[in-house]
Amino acid sequence: MKVNIKRVAQEANVSISTVSRVLNSPELVSPEKRQRVLQVIQELNYQASELARGLSSKKTQTIGVIIPRVTSFFFNELYRGIDVAVKEFGMNILLYDCDSNLERTTHGFTFLVRRQVEGIIYASQFITEELYTFISRLGVPVILALTESFNRKLTAFKVDEVRAAFDAVSYLIARGHHRIAMISGPLDNFVAGKTRYEGYRMALNQHNLPFLDDCVAFGGYRYEDGHRAMRELLEKRNDTQFTALFAASDEMAIGAMRCAFDHGLSVPQDISIIGFDNLSIANMVTPKLTTVSQPFEQIGFEAVRTLIRAISGDIHESDSSNHYLPHQIIERESVASRAIEEVAAADER
Amino acid sequence: MKVNIKRVAQEANVSISTVSRVLNSPELVSPEKRQRVLQVIQELNYQASELARGLSSKKTQTIGVIIPRVTSFFFNELYRGIDVAVKEFGMNILLYDCDSNLERTTHGFTFLVRRQVEGIIYASQFITEELYTFISRLGVPVILALTESFNRKLTAFKVDEVRAAFDAVSYLIARGHHRIAMISGPLDNFVAGKTRYEGYRMALNQHNLPFLDDCVAFGGYRYEDGHRAMRELLEKRNDTQFTALFAASDEMAIGAMRCAFDHGLSVPQDISIIGFDNLSIANMVTPKLTTVSQPFEQIGFEAVRTLIRAISGDIHESDSSNHYLPHQIIERESVASRAIEEVAAADER
DNA sequence: CTGTTAGCGCTTTCAT
DNA sequence: ATGAAAGCGCTAACAG
Secondary structure, three states: OOOOHHHHHHHHOOOHHHHHHHHHOHHHOOHHHHHHHHHHHHHHOOOOOHHHHHHHHOOOOEEEEEEOOOOOHHHHHHHHHHHHHHHHOOOEEEEEEOOOOHHHHHHHHHHHHHOOOOEEEEOOOOEOHHHHHHHHOOOOOEEEEOOOEOOOOOOEEEOOHHHHHHHHHHHHHHOOOOOEEEEEOOOOOOOOOHHHHHHHHHHHHHOOOOOOHHHEEEOOOOHHHHHHHHHHHHHOHHHHOOOEEEEOOHHHHHHHHHHHHHOOOOOOOOOEEEEEEOOHHHHOOOOOOEEEEOOHHHHHHHHHHHHHHHHHOOOOHHHOOEEEOOOEEEOOOOOOOOOHHHHHHHHHO | OOOOHHHHHHHHOOOHHHHHHHHHOHHHOOHHHHHHHHHHHHHHOOOOOHHHHHHHHOOOOEEEEEEOOOOOHHHHHHHHHHHHHHHHOOOEEEEEEOOOOHHHHHHHHHHHHHOOOOEEEEOOOOEOHHHHHHHHOOOOOEEEEOOOEOOOOOOEEEOOHHHHHHHHHHHHHHOOOOOEEEEEOOOOOOOOOHHHHHHHHHHHHHOOOOOOHHHEEEOOOOHHHHHHHHHHHHHOHHHHOOOEEEEOOHHHHHHHHHHHHHOOOOOOOOOEEEEEEOOHHHHOOOOOOEEEEOOHHHHHHHHHHHHHHHHHOOOOHHHOOEEEOOOEEEOOOOOOOOOHHHHHHHHHO
């Protein structure tokens, strides 16, 4: 016979409310009965049904997390922060992998809502107007991590992408590089594509460096994309003469590094490379990749903290907006400074 | 007012059973009413509560997955296979990160059972007798992936670790390496530690090669462990004279590779290295890592398939055991063949 | 084809 | 401090 609350109550010779009480507010039960019930629970290996619990109490102690792909490297790092915060607040996680695809994204939201999550952390694609409308009707608070919404009405935690890219390129410029190529993400990606590209152009502009179409290639953030894009860039290098490269992701930076190697070029002696993300692999390649670090863990943590606050009801309107967390340039081995004479000589030509 | 099945029924002027029917077996409802109900559902943006559904029907269409750490690299690859299979069977996933820790592992099982998952895929630590007893009392089928149980009574999908390690080392031997070092996992790890170590010793034995204590170092599978272990190995290399290394994980192999580089040694010219796992990073480092591939995706897929079969009830006792999936050596750039003369000359000494 | 009704396993008043 | 009873939102006979 199945073991449910009723069964436990019978065996312990108490009412089911008493059993419920020892589970939820033991201090309301006499020590003696409490002991007895606990004993029976132990013996029967009773596991209260969270379904029934949630249905009855309207609380599930669970938050939903929507991510683009479990296989995206950054997810690992983000998850750590989410996990820490969730445990700290005694909540649980329901994860949904939306595969970076709109249909699965909306399905993800309903999947979670139907399971009565109390709030949702969304860490996938840019939120368009259409998706925003959809989310508004959900009835549960949603916090964005590593992404943002078209009108910025949804609270978001991320780095200032434009600024971070600007800083990365400026870093290269400060080290004497005046011809800088870029491997960008797709420009129709408003989170990490267009933004990082703009940061690149702004930095060039700021330092009165010319922008060359032939110095930019595009890719989908993966290793192979970086390798292919670099090949395109290298083909025109006789004209462009670039000495440094800014890649919109670590994976692409590493792919580009390999491509350079395949062409007999060495990094950073011949070409300096800076990446973006500071994934753990950035530290595993040789040369170790200099890159822009995103505080993934902190972003996950803050997002959860804010979500929990929103669930508790004390959400201030002023919170609704983008929160920028500090990025940082991690200096490793893939960028070299050019000697002053070298710079001068090259500029003279 | 909240929108539940009752509300939908009222607005559509039908009974709640009719609403329930259009959701679960629409063919039993007249087209006219069906339309009307669907319409209302749409307008009200009604989302059926999966909690109530599961509670009432005893079916949740959900399987639980317990993994050691989301941040473990292999999880990404395994998850892909699980995800594919789960979607194919119209199920859903509840993920639990047990952090490779016993307390959280048991908590994970109860967490999932309380949420009425219909079965569980377990992909974490070795199942001890104690844990086995615990699992047996759970009442839901459990399938193992990438791990196994002390008595092999639980159906498991994995590679034959001993054999795979044996093959890796034999591969090195066949390429003329007679002094082979190993960076092993902890020997009290019965899944990937002791097994791979044994495979190493068996291969040495088989080929009448001496086993040297100074040719083995240990680490916890991570990059840093590999780097440190390699340093230990290198310190004794004057005596041991090893020309090749077998690492029990790709991360450790890459760490070792870097360590060699730091000591002015080049791979594979001075030292050949073979890893284990074939993670995506193995293909991103230079030289690309030769390694033993585990069919993670296939393992995930098969595990789910078998689990679903077990849930449906058609489980054959004969299924309960270890299923070994084929491993494979992926030849890349980190292993060199030694010239015959070189081998002969060295052996003469 | 459709509606009525009795649960599913738990929480939560409301009495006592 | 404890129990009885009314739901929570849904499914699943059962009757018509």
